[in-house]
Amino acid sequence: MTHDSEPTGRLPSQARLLFAGRSLGWAVPLVLVAFTGAGALEQTDAPGWVPTAIRVAVALAVLAGLVVEPQRRWRNWRYELRDDEIDLRRGVLVITRTLIPTIRVQHVDTQRTWLSDQLGLRSVVIHTAGGSHRIPALRPDEATRIRDRIAQLAQRPDDV
Amino acid sequence: MSEEPEQPAGPTLAPRRLHPAGAVLSALDDVRNALFSVVVLIVLGSQSGNLGTVLVLLGVVGAAVAVATGYVRWRAETYEIADAAILHRHGVISPDETVVPLARVHSIDVAQGPIQRLFGVDELHVQTAGGGEKGEIVLRAVSPAETARLRAAAGLPEATATDELPEWRISPRGLILVGLTAPQLGMLLPLVGAAFAVGNELIGQQGARDTLADRLPTETDAILLLIAAAVLATWLLSFLGSLVAFAGFSVTRDGDHLRIHRGFLQRRATSVPLRRVHAVSVAEGPFRRPFGLCSVRLETAGYGSEPSAARTLFPLLPITGLDAQLATFVPALAGTSAPAEFTRPPHRAIRRYILPGTLTVLLLAIAATFAWPVAWPGIPVLTALAALDGLARYRSAGSHLDSSRLLLRHGSITRRTLIARPTRLQDHSFAQTTLQHQAQLADISITVASGTTSKVAHLEATDATTLFNRLRPA
Numbered sequence: 343m344t345h346d347s348e349p350t351g352r353l354p355s356q357a358r359l360l361f362a363g364r365s366l367g368w369a370v371p372l373v374l375v376a377f378t379g380a381g382a383l384e385q386t387d388a389p390g391w392v393p394t395a396i397r398v399a400v401a402l403a404v405l406a407g408l409v410v411e412p413q414r415r416w417r418n419w420r421y422e423l424r425d426d427e428i429d430l431r432r433g434v435l436v437i438t439r440t441l442i443p444t445i446r447v448q449h450v451d452t453q454r455t456w457l458s459d460q461l462g463l464r465s466v467v468i469h470t471a472g473g474s475h476r477i478p479a480l481r482p483d484e485a486t487r488i489r490d491r492i493a494q495l496a497q498r499p500d501d502v
Numbered sequence: 503m504s505e506e507p508e509q510p511a512g513p514t515l516a517p518r519r520l521h522p523a524g525a526v527l528s529a530l531d532d533v534r535n536a537l538f539s540v541v542v543l544i545v546l547g548s549q550s551g552n553l554g555t556v557l558v559l560l561g562v563v564g565a566a567v568a569v570a571t572g573y574v575r576w577r578a579e580t581y582e583i584a585d586a587a588i589l590h591r592h593g594v595i596s597p598d599e600t601v602v603p604l605a606r607v608h609s610i611d612v613a614q615g616p617i618q619r620l621f622g623v624d625e626l627h628v629q630t631a632g633g634g635e636k637g638e639i640v641l642r643a644v645s646p647a648e649t650a651r652l653r654a655a656a657g658l659p660e661a662t663a664t665d666e667l668p669e670w671r672i673s674p675r676g677l678i679l680v681g682l683t684a685p686q687l688g689m690l691l692p693l694v695g696a697a698f699a700v701g702n703e704l705i706g707q708q709g710a711r712d713t714l715a716d717r718l719p720t721e722t723d724a725i726l727l728l729i730a731a732a733v734l735a736t737w738l739l740s741f742l743g744s745l746v747a748f749a750g751f752s753v754t755r756d757g758d759h760l761r762i763h764r765g766f767l768q769r770r771a772t773s774v775p776l777r778r779v780h781a782v783s784v785a786e787g788p789f790r791r792p793f794g795l796c797s798v799r800l801e802t803a804g805y806g807s808e809p810s811a812a813r814t815l816f817p818l819l820p821i822t823g824l825d826a827q828l829a830t831f832v833p834a835l836a837g838t839s840a841p842a843e844f845t846r847p848p849h850r851a852i853r854r855y856i857l858p859g860t861l862t863v864l865l866l867a868i869a870a871t872f873a874w875p876v877a878w879p880g881i882p883v884l885t886a887l888a889a890l891d892g893l894a895r896y897r898s899a900g901s902h903l904d905s906s907r908l909l910l911r912h913g914s915i916t917r918r919t920l921i922a923r924p925t926r927l928q929d930h931s932f933a934q935t936t937l938q939h940q941a942q943l944a945d946i947s948i949t950v951a952s953g954t955t956s957k958v959a960h961l962e963a964t965d966a967t968t969l970f971n972r973l974r975p976a
Contacts, residue, residue, distance in 0.1 A: 426975040438933040443975045446928050471803045472928030472949035 348439070349422030349429040356461045357419070357479035361412035363457045369404045376400040421477050423491055428468060430475060446470045447496035450489045468492060513604070515583035515655040517591075520576060523621035524643035529572030530617065536564060581641055583655045588628055590639040602638050604656055606630045608759065611637060611771040612649070618642075619769075624649050629773045668830045672751040672817060680797075680818045681744035683789035748817045755831050760800075762815070778803045779832055781922035781950040782815060784824065788915045796821045801920070803951035813952075828921070835921050837907050844900030844911065845969070851943055851960035855899070856892030863888035891915070901946060901958050901965075903972055910948060910956040920956040922948065924973055932970040934963070946970060 377400070380393035411434055420431040431439040451467040458464060464485035466477045480488065540560055579592040588607065590600040611627040618625050626644050627637025644652070749766035762772045781801035790796060798816040819827060829836035867881040894914035902909040903924060911919040933945040944966035947957035
């Protein structure tokens, strides 16, 4: 059989908040350090434009991390389960489409973190002998449905 | 099975102990484990001035304790066959019992350390499908006669009628070549270059009559001499390491699994079921490729965490002989692939291989020169090296898929080719940046069961799409 179409399933829109929340992990320390440093530079005889340049650069980086990157990541994410393969397409700068034969799946997890709980989201992690793949943000009912479906499909015997 | 009436109890072997050499091995373990405490005691003893007394006491008491515990542990260790399973009991204070059903045993492998060889006994590794170099059960001292009885009772074929089996064995000359061309030597090249530079300076600057010590007035020179010494030592260690790891290396194919023997002092035997070999990776290192030589590693489900020597299939092989050897030892990956058949990235991809790395290096070199003006020669030299690296990666890159196998090739200093069974891939990916999309180029990557990922960058997008779709489940 042929599947010429790209995967169609999309992540719920709250996924953007989850991605933005993850960016906070580096954005907050960066802002604290950079703005403190810029403030300290103003007291020295460094050229006046340097602290401003630092502040602008950091503000742009934070804007990218909190708004642009989550938006693009969410917009690009697609997934689809077929009988014989799992089709994932994602990425921000590099768009990667990955196919995992269902027969290669060793086990499937759903995972939750404090942040994902607040947003009512779960992630599904698909483990193969070669590594793992994550669908990062799904509604709990969809996550459970996908997990059970993959587990059911993966029951066919494999000779790994 | 046969028509004979089945024995109700199946094969049995009454509980028995290891060869007494096992007690010696156990005692030696104690001595080794106690070495640290012994050293501490000696240090303490020397401070109190009674070193002689302490040493004698230690020797006598230590030997007595080691012999006693070795004996007690040897008494407590037994193996038997009952209820269609091999049972292994060991441990004095907290006895352990390991049970491996005979149906799961796919081989009983033999290894020999120096002590075992001294006593003429074998170390047995009961291997199951779970695999790994160390067996599920390890019996450290079993006489050859007992080994044969255990094998017979376990219903396994006679040990090594290896004469008729296909075998590949490393030659003494091959072994030396493995050591001389070890890939880790490549990393030392820059250091060697630096050492030569210093050497030239030392000899060039001053008269030949000066002693070496006179020529070491500056710290830099001393540091660079130290580097040279370190390079030599590392090279020697790497050479000896290769000798020890691969001395006596041999591969035998016994039906549906491979037996790999290696090791100099410690003989090791690994057994790998062929159906778990989903791929091999072929590495042509900087000192091997000019001579048409390569090394081949097994990419096997469940063996990913083994040390690299344990995953080696051929430590050194002429690349022209590779297909023939694969046909003999890993038939599922057999085939012929002329380099001309590879699908290669188009010419317009060259700059994408060269520019990003070269520009990064150029910027870093310029920044380094700002900080440290002496570094200015780095700008042309490192930039040229980065460009050559990109060109080499472009020339290596390629893929080839036929009915039985998939080949992905990449690399610069070391060229790596992953040869995989296309129906056993764990996943495969197609990746594009926006720029690649506009240029109609794409990357293809695959993952095999050992966790190894291989990627070919900047293929023609139509080629990449074709490959991507051909790799999908039928």
